[in-house]
Structures are given as C-alpha cells and as structure tokens.
Amino acid sequence: MAPDDAPALVLAVPGTPSGATRSLADEVVSIARSELPGLDARVGFLEGDDEFPSLTSVLAHAAEERTARFEQARAAGADVKEPDGPVAVVVPLLAGPDSALLRQVRQAVMDSRVAAELTDVLGPHPLLAEGLHVRLSEAGLARADRARLFTVATAADGIILASVGGDEAVQAAGITGMLLAARLAVPVMAAALDQEGSIASVAEQLRGSGSQQLALAPYLIGPEIDASLLEEAAKEAGCSAAEALGPYPAIGKLALAKYTTALGIAPQQAQSTPAH
Numbered sequence: 001m002a003p004d005d006a007p008a009l010v011l012a013v014p015g016t017p018s019g020a021t022r023s024l025a026d027e028v029v030s031i032a033r034s035e036l037p038g039l040d041a042r043v044g045f046l047e048g049d050d051e052f053p054s055l056t057s058v059l060a061h062a063a064e065e066r067t068a069r070f071e072q073a074r075a076a077g078a079d080v081k082e083p084d085g086p087v088a089v090v091v092p093l094l095a096g097p098d099s100a101l102l103r104q105v106r107q108a109v110m111d112s113r114v115a116a117e118l119t120d121v122l123g124p125h126p127l128l129a130e131g132l133h134v135r136l137s138e139a140g141l142a143r144a145d146r147a148r149l150f151t152v153a154t155a156a157d158g159i160i161l162a163s164v165g166g167d168e169a170v171q172a173a174g175i176t177g178m179l180l181a182a183r184l185a186v187p188v189m190a191a192a193l194d195q196e197g198s199i200a201s202v203a204e205q206l207r208g209s210g211s212q213q214l215a216l217a218p219y220l221i222g223p224e225i226d227a228s229l230l231e232e233a234a235k236e237a238g239c240s241a242a243e244a245l246g247p248y249p250a251i252g253k254l255a256l257a258k259y260t261t262a263l264g265i266a267p268q269q270a271q272s273t274p275a276h
Contacts, residue, residue, distance in 0.1 A: 002038035002265075005069070008062045008088040009041045009259045010055065010116070012108070014101045015223035017045045017052035024222060024247050025093065031252025036260070044090075046104050055090070055105065059112035063087045086117045089262045091255045094121040095128055095219050095245060096172040098165030119258035123219070124172055127250035129179035132161070132217050135242040141215040142184055158211025159188040160202050160237055162230065163219045166192055173219045180217070187211060190219070193229050203237035216241035221251060 009032060013025045022043070029041035042062065048054025053061075066087055073080045092105050102121075109116050122128065136142035141156045159180065163173040173190035181188040187209065191202035199216075206214055216234045222244040234241040245251060259265075 002036050002040070005066070005083060006038075006040065006265075007086045007117075007263065009039060009255065010058055010062065010088045010090045011041070011043050011255060012055050012090050012092045012105045013043060013045045013223055014047075014093065014098075014104070015225065016047055017049065017223075021045075021223045022052060027247035028093065028252045028255060031247070031249055032256040032259070035253060035256050039256070039259075042088075044108070046101070046108060055108040056112040059088055059090070059109065059114040059116055063112075063114045085115070087114050088116040089259045090116050090118045091258045092119070092121050093221050093251075093255070094224060095123045095176075095221055096163050096165055096169045097121055098169055098224065101165075101224060117262050119262050121172075122221075122251065122254040122258065124175035124179075125250075125254060126179050127254060128176050128219070128245065129183060131245045131248040131250050132176070132180050132219065132242070133183050134248065135245065136184075136215060136217055139215075139240065139242040141240060141242055156211075156213050156215035156239070157186050158206035158209075158214045159184065159186060160199060160206065160214060160216045160233075160239070161188055161190040161219050162193050162199065162216055162233055162241075163190055164192065164194045164225050166195060170198070176219065188217075193225060193233055199233045199236050203239070214239035218242065218244040220244045222246050 011025055011029055025043040032041050033039045042058050044055030044058035045052045066083055070083055109118055137144040143155055161173050161177045163169040170190045170192050177188040177190050189202045192198040216239055218230055230241055
C-alpha cells in the first residue's frame, strides 16, 4: 500500500494531446496503481488545453487537495501536522533523454509554484529492451524467444533503434540497444529521428557490416513524436518498422520505480515477463 498522504505520482505526457494519448497514459498509471494499491496517480499534458489537463494545472490541483485535506482534519479536531515534503513526484513519459521536452516539463513544474520532485526519464533499462523485443516479434520482425526452435521468414538481421533527443538520446538508446542485441543475437544500432541523415547513415552501416534485412524499432513511448516521422524513417531506411512501446506493462512499472526511488519507498520489484 502507498503510505498515508504520500505525494501524487504525476505522469508528464509530451506531444500534442489526443484521445489515443490519454488512453495510453491512463493505462500506464493504471499499471502503476495495480503495483502499488492506494497510489494517487494522475496525468498532466505538456500541451494541455480545456479537454486535456495541463501538467501545471494538475500539480496545482494536487496541492489544493492536500491543503484541503489537512484543513478538514484539523477542523475535525484531529492532531495532524501540516504536510511537508513534495506535493507530487513528476515522472516524464519518455524512454530516453530529450533536453527540449525535459525543459518544458521543468518549466511547467516551476509555473505551478508547487513543491514537486522531477524524476529522470524511464530508460535505459532491461525492461525496455524486453518491450522492444516484444514489439518487434509482434510485427513479425524478430523471433519471440531465444530458443530459436522455429524460423521467422521476415526476422530482421539488423535493428535500427530510433530515438528522439539528439546525440544524448542516441547514446542512451545505445545502452538499451546492447541489451536488445543480446536478446536477439543480431546487431542493433541507435539513430536519431530528429537528425537529418541519421537513420539512413545507420542503415548504411548495418548493411555494410553484412545485415541484409533491417527493421526499425522505435525507442519511444509514442506521444513524443508525430507517427508520420516513423513512417518516413522506415522509408528512408528501406525497411519495416515495429510499433512504439506504448502502454507496455513495463512502462507503468518503471514509472512507479522512479516514484518510489524519489521518495525512498521500498521499490516494487519490476518482474521481467518473458515474451510470448
């Protein structure tokens, strides 16, 4: 159970809000709640509007609710101390570092004037490599297990790991890429969707080293970029692409792990689930 009066976990969702994005974010926080019953988990959008609550407004609302709970308890005669510590822990819904988006998150937290703690992004992490493997196998681009007891005619022999956030993001994606390469026993190289020529250059390097059938694996949750960028990148590389990570169960577990680590709560052990 979450500790009494624990801060809220607020998922900071980048990109242009949509019904699909809200559904994805709701599923991620639902997974986090299932791992830690009693968790107050909320969703705030960096580009919020009347329909999709902004990160700033969600943080302000969480602070108002905490103050109201304290005042009600005191009015009822309870011997309660005024709450201290953060009102919320903000977890960016990002697989890897993206300095531009993280600046937006920090600015939204500052604009809220709320005591909130901001965590790091979700990756690199072995559970993200697992998620990438599953998405590739769902698209028929990788074997679903390591036993290799059957063949997949379309299985890729080289993976382009597509990230956003420039050089820093490519380096971070490369760490998860090594974990993915170990799972698949094929070369994996990271490239930047937001750097011109990066995808084509990596595709050329992989083909130059002997890979014949490439696949694009988005090292992304989904909302952080326009989906058309992935389609263009796959065309540029001349290969098929898997889906973004989306609400893969590990995303909710990793968001919760960032929250519990920030608060010093005994972390829930995120169990790796074998790909089927």
